[in-house]
Amino acid sequence: MSPVIMIVIFGISTLVGYKLINNVPSLLHTPLMSGMNALSGITILGALSATGAAVHTGNRLFGFFAIFLAMLNVSGGFGVTHRMLGMFRQKEVPK
Amino acid sequence: MSDMVYYVLCGFLVLGVLCGIALMSKVKYSVKGNLLSSICVTLAILVTLYKYNLLSDFALWICIIAGLVVGLWGAYKVKMINMPQTVAILNGFGGAASAIVASISLLESQTIGVFSYITGGLALSVGVVTLIGSLVAAGKLQGLLPQKPVVWKKHSFILSMSLLITVISVLAIAFTGADRTILFGMVFFCLVTSGFFGVAFTVRVGGADMPITISLLNSLSGVAGAVAGMVISDPLLIAVGGVVGASGLLLTQVMCKAMNRPLSDILLGKSTVNSQNISHGYSGNAVKNESVQKPQESIKPEKGIHKTDPAMILSTAKKVIIVPGYGMALAQAQEQVKQLTDKLEDKGAEVLFAVHPVAGRMPGHMNVLLCEVDIPYDRLCEMDDINPQIAECDVVLVIGANDVVNPAANTAVGTPIYGMPVLEVDKARHIIICNYDLKPGYAGVENPLYYRKEGVTLLLGDAKDTIKKLISQV
Numbered sequence: 001m002s003p004v005i006m007i008v009i010f011g012i013s014t015l016v017g018y019k020l021i022n023n024v025p026s027l028l029h030t031p032l033m034s035g036m037n038a039l040s041g042i043t044i045l046g047a048l049s050a051t052g053a054a055v056h057t058g059n060r061l062f063g064f065f066a067i068f069l070a071m072l073n074v075s076g077g078f079g080v081t082h083r084m085l086g087m088f089r090q091k092e093v094p095k
Numbered sequence: 096m097s098d099m100v101y102y103v104l105c106g107f108l109v110l111g112v113l114c115g116i117a118l119m120s121k122v123k124y125s126v127k128g129n130l131l132s133s134i135c136v137t138l139a140i141l142v143t144l145y146k147y148n149l150l151s152d153f154a155l156w157i158c159i160i161a162g163l164v165v166g167l168w169g170a171y172k173v174k175m176i177n178m179p180q181t182v183a184i185l186n187g188f189g190g191a192a193s194a195i196v197a198s199i200s201l202l203e204s205q206t207i208g209v210f211s212y213i214t215g216g217l218a219l220s221v222g223v224v225t226l227i228g229s230l231v232a233a234g235k236l237q238g239l240l241p242q243k244p245v246v247w248k249k250h251s252f253i254l255s256m257s258l259l260i261t262v263i264s265v266l267a268i269a270f271t272g273a274d275r276t277i278l279f280g281m282v283f284f285c286l287v288t289s290g291f292f293g294v295a296f297t298v299r300v301g302g303a304d305m306p307i308t309i310s311l312l313n314s315l316s317g318v319a320g321a322v323a324g325m326v327i328s329d330p331l332l333i334a335v336g337g338v339v340g341a342s343g344l345l346l347t348q349v350m351c352k353a354m355n356r357p358l359s360d361i362l363l364g365k366s367t368v369n370s371q372n373i374s375h376g377y378s379g380n381a382v383k384n385e386s387v388q389k390p391q392e393s394i395k396p397e398k399g400i401h402k403t404d405p406a407m408i409l410s411t412a413k414k415v416i417i418v419p420g421y422g423m424a425l426a427q428a429q430e431q432v433k434q435l436t437d438k439l440e441d442k443g444a445e446v447l448f449a450v451h452p453v454a455g456r457m458p459g460h461m462n463v464l465l466c467e468v469d470i471p472y473d474r475l476c477e478m479d480d481i482n483p484q485i486a487e488c489d490v491v492l493v494i495g496a497n498d499v500v501n502p503a504a505n506t507a508v509g510t511p512i513y514g515m516p517v518l519e520v521d522k523a524r525h526i527i528i529c530n531y532d533l534k535p536g537y538a539g540v541e542n543p544l545y546y547r548k549e550g551v552t553l554l555l556g557d558a559k560d561t562i563k564k565l566i567s568q569v
Contacts, residue, residue, distance in 0.1 A: 001328040003210045009330050010321050010337045013109070017338030020113060021345050023120035026452055026477055029346060029459030032119055033313055034182050035129055036342040039112065040189040040313070042136060042335040043320040044159075045143045046196035046327050050203070052149040059199045064158045066195035071162025072169075073189040078133040079170025080181060085126045087175075087466040090473055 031084045038077025044070035096146045104142055105331040111135035112335055116342075122472060139331055175467045176424050179457040180236040183229045183309055186316045190225025193218055193319035198282050200326045201268065202275070209269055211326050216265035218322040219282065220289040224261075225315045227293030232300070232308050236456060245298040257292040264288050303421075303498075303537035304361050305456050307350045311358075314343020346458050353452035353478075355515040405527045405552045406568030412489035414445045416481065418518055420454055422495020422531060424464050426558035432494060433468040435566050442569075447488075448474050449481040449518050451499035482519050491523040495558050497536030503543055511538040520544070529554045529561045 024032050047070050051063025112135045118128025140159070144150045173181045197218035200211070234240035247253060264285040271281050300308045317339025324332025351358050409415065423432065436446045448470065454461040462475050476484075485491060493500055502521040504512040520526055521544060532555055533545050544551055554561045 001330065003325070006325045006328065006330070006333055009333045010325070013334040013337035014341040016113060017116070017341035018345055020116045020120075020338075021342045023117070025120065025122075026349070026450075026459055027462050027472060027475060028119060028122065028125060029349075030178060030182075030457055030463045031125065031129070031459075032342065033310070033346060033458060034178070034185075035116075035119065035132060036317070036339045037182050037185050037189065037313055039132060039136065039335050040186065040316040040320050040339045041192070042139065042332055042339075043189060043193040043196060043323055045139055045329055045332055046200075046320075046323045047192055048140065048143050048149060048155060049147050049327060049329070050196050050199040051155065052147045052152060054199055054203055056203065059203055062195050063199055064154060066192040066199075067155060067158035068162045068165075069188040069195075070192035071159050072166040073162075073185050073192065074133075074136055075163045075166030076170045076181075076185050077166075078129060078136075079167045080173060080178065081129045082126065082133075083170060084175070084178075084463050084466075085122075085129055087463065088122050088125070088472045089466070089469065090122075090471050 028085075028088075031081045034077050034084065035081040038074050038081060041070045041073030041077060044074060096142075101142070101146055102330060105139075105329075105334070108135045108139050108142070108331060109334045111138075112338065116338070175463055176427070177237070178463060179305060179309060179455075179460060180233040182457060183233040183236065183312065186309075186312050187226045187229030187233070189316040190222045190229065190312075190319050192222075193316070193323040194220075194222025194226065194286075196323045197222060197326055198286075200323075201282055202279065212269040212271075213265070214322050214325040216268035216282075216285055218319055218326055219268075219285055220261055220265050221315055221322060222319040223286055223289035224293040224296075225312055225319050227290045228297045228308075228315070229312050231294055231297040232305060232312060235297075235300075236305060240298075242301065244301040247295075247298075250295070250299060254292070254295045257288060257295050261285070261288040261292050300361060301537070303453075303456075304354075306453055306458050306460075307347055307354070307358070307361050309457050310343050310346035310350055312343070314340050314347060317341075317343055350453060350458055353516065355513075356511070404568075405554060406565060408490050408525055408527070408552075409439060409444075409492070409565065410442060410569050412439070412444050414447075414484075414488040415439055416447050416449050416485060416488045416491045416520075416523070418449045418451075418491060418493045418496050418500055418520060419461055419465065420451075420494065420496025420499060421456065421461075422497075423558050424455065424461070424495070426495060426531075428494065428558040428562050429464055429468040431559055431562035431566065432465075433470055435562055435569070436470065436474075438566060438569055444489075446474065447476050447481065447484070449478065449485075449491075449520075450475050451478055451496070451518055454496065454499055478516060478518060485519050486522045488523060490525045490527060491520045493520060493526060493528045493530070494562070495530060497530060497542055498538045498540070500544070501536065501538075501540060501542045503540050507540055510540045512540050521547075523550070525550050525552070527552045527554060529556075529558050529565075531555065531557065 047066035054060045115128040115132030118124040197215045201215040268281045321336025500520045504515045504517045
């Protein structure tokens with residue numbers, strides 16, 4: 001894939017993301033941030049392909065660590081976001 | 096899988112993630128939005144495994160499952176007040192993963208182009224800055240590191256120099272070529288300088304400026320992912336990383352605007368310098384410290400206290416606005432605040448919460464803390480919506496907030512908070528302030544409300560006890 005296309009993709013996604021996130025009310029900024037945080041764990045895709053292709057043992061071990069960290073980021077991020085969003089209730093739940 | 100099919104799939108997955116974010120703009124749909132995003136990421140992982148024929152690579156699955164289990168367990172366990180440092184730590188992990196991906200790509204293949212070398216160096220550098228910066232930020236938030244800004248001698252000079260050296264080291268990687276030994280050395284050098292830069296830029300950010308730092312680190316972790324995506328030519332990584340980068344940047348802007356401070360000032364630790372010698376009323380230790388002179392005695396009993404009994408005012412009020420601050424969270428008084436709210440509502444009063452954008456230690460933190468104790472989210476009002484209502488309410492109850500209600504922000508030229516938009520509680524008919532003491536807030540600016548003779552009742556001490564007392568009297 002040519003560098004130009006990659007930079008264009010980066011630019012477009014940044015702009016679209018900016019537009020969409022602008023609509024999120026400040027009420028939800030903490031879950032928004034933790035959700036975005038989970039998304040930044042998407043780097044696990046890179047970790048998987050790089051580790052899968054790695055020949056040197058050292059690199060492979062490093063890669064395992066990266067997969068673990070990225071997956072921790074993804075699952076932890078989505079987990080806390082889900083938990084927080086569940087707390088936003090409109091009416092009181094009878095106890 | 097052909098590249099074309101993969102790109103189309105990537106397009107759909109990015110669209111899914113974007114829809115997930117779009118759903119977050121309404122509270123009602125936000126849970127579904129989050130689920131949609133998480134499903135897209137899961138699918139992306141499976142697609143990647145399939146594309147590179149890795150579905151049978153057992154070791155990868157073990158790592159994935161280990162990360163999944165630990166992550167979900169942590170997410171289930173963490174306390175809401177610790178959310179800022181949790182997000183910071185998770186951020187750091189994402190940055191670290193990106194840095195590792197970049198270094199593997201750099202060290203593994205001999206025949207990558209200059210573009211990949213540059214992006215590889217960049218991803219490594221940004222990833223390491225994110226990791227180290229997040230660890231320092233989390234350490235400060237958790238109280239493991241001093242919360243006050245740490246300023247070294249010639250800090251600005253050191254910071255600029257380390258940034259310069261980091262940039263040079265990234266370029267050096269690009270022009271090293273394929274010699275593995277030299278390349279390895281360069282990668283290591285880049286790692287060290289980036290790490291140093293990460294420390295240098297976060298140590299001098301103070302506790303209350305953390306919302307901005309965390310937003311910025313969030314943005315960086317996205318950028319690191321996007322650049323790592325460029326190294327391995329993965330459009331999905333680039334697109335999602337870009338979205339995360341944009342979100343962090345936007346939140347950083349929102350926070351800066353809410354504090355009326357340029358980003359550069361916060362990164363350079365400028366405005367916090369004034370308050371360095373003032374002990375912060377908000378710092379965790381001060382709240383717990385029993386040796387602190389109990390302020391109740393030191394203040395002349397206000398004449399007003401007799402004629403304006405706070406419990407009386409609250410009992411008869413028709414409309415009450417509560418301003419929660421980080422002090423409430425430190426005292427863990429949310430549950431009591433909820434009880435007080437219920438009691439007032441039973442008496443027929445309307446209770447609203449005025450939440451300042453920077454209340455808490457990360458954007459929107461206060462909302463989460465209040466929702467945790469079952470306060471309905473439609474009672475939580477943003478500053479611009481609630482300010483016009485303050486004049487018409489019967490009483491404002493300030494709990495553990497100081498700078499965000501300080502009218503000096505409009506008048507005290509030259510102070511750190513000058514020009515910062517605040518909640519205009521001084522327009523209320525009556526103000527009840529439940530703060531720990533009369534010390535200035537984090538910004539170190541005296542609050543003239545404390546010395547106002549009329550319409551202000553001060554209830555000093557631990558917010559939990561104060562509110563309990565109020566509940567019993569109302």
